[in-house]
Amino acid sequence: MSSSFQLFISQLSETNATLGYFTDFPKIRANVGKIAIKLNQLNYLIGKEDLKSAIEDLYQENPKVFEILDILIAIRKNKKAKTFNSQGDIVVLDSYFHSPDKIFEYIQETGLAEVFQNKDITNLVDYVFGIEVGLDTNARKNRGGDNMANAVALLFGSENLLFKSEVPSTLFPEITTLGVDVKRFDFVIKTRLKTYFIETNYYNSGGSKLNEVARAYSDVAPKINQYPNYEFVWITDGQGWLSAKNKLEAAISIISSVYNLSTIDKFIEQIKNEGNIEF
Numbered sequence: 001m002s003s004s005f006q007l008f009i010s011q012l013s014e015t016n017a018t019l020g021y022f023t024d025f026p027k028i029r030a031n032v033g034k035i036a037i038k039l040n041q042l043n044y045l046i047g048k049e050d051l052k053s054a055i056e057d058l059y060q061e062n063p064k065v066f067e068i069l070d071i072l073i074a075i076r077k078n079k080k081a082k083t084f085n086s087q088g089d090i091v092v093l094d095s096y097f098h099s100p101d102k103i104f105e106y107i108q109e110t111g112l113a114e115v116f117q118n119k120d121i122t123n124l125v126d127y128v129f130g131i132e133v134g135l136d137t138n139a140r141k142n143r144g145g146d147n148m149a150n151a152v153a154l155l156f157g158s159e160n161l162l163f164k165s166e167v168p169s170t171l172f173p174e175i176t177t178l179g180v181d182v183k184r185f186d187f188v189i190k191t192r193l194k195t196y197f198i199e200t201n202y203y204n205s206g207g208s209k210l211n212e213v214a215r216a217y218s219d220v221a222p223k224i225n226q227y228p229n230y231e232f233v234w235i236t237d238g239q240g241w242l243s244a245k246n247k248l249e250a251a252i253s254i255i256s257s258v259y260n261l262s263t264i265d266k267f268i269e270q271i272k273n274e275g276n277i278e279f
Contacts, residue, residue: 013238055100066098066103069106153187156189161268183220197224
């Protein structure tokens, strides 16, 4: 491990999480709002001793309210979850939602029947709001990347750099090595000497995604850098890289311009020295 890479690793920050990183309440509010009417109708089942009859009555009134039963056990409809039924067959979860008998079986077998009858919950809108908060933790990795892009944009702006965000590769047809697939770069900065294609990310934790990113950027950088007037720049940070140091080191050996939040000032200074111009 080279001394320069050891320095890079030692500079990785512990977190870029703001308080708004942990839970996206506007998104949660919107998700609950889409199904709030159905949830309020399902509240009819809470506290009913004869749950089977109550399900039949509600089904006769509006069978569509049962289409959202999956979220009550923290499953999103688009996941197409499957389960073993009582006959030992593998079935799609929402196959239970189309008749009173199957709905009753679903509510019994999932444990929701006891929850309803014991009034462990009193309002399904509030209950699903809590479920959405829990499910939203899966989106935190994406928010880490968004926070990084926002932080980099703020740094560029504070230094009065001219840049564009979310720039498609189709604007540069002369770079034929990128192929026909459209690549969207986080930022593009132009100077009198070069045009820089910039990708940013941040990883609070490890995982296969880091290996994929390192491999992808190791592939794209030489395709861009072979053109004298263009250069690929990678700005990345986060101690998630500690679990993928070998992949990161291999990528840095291929990608000539890699920065973290501690060294990004060097890139900014380079842009100023070259003469930042409008893209």
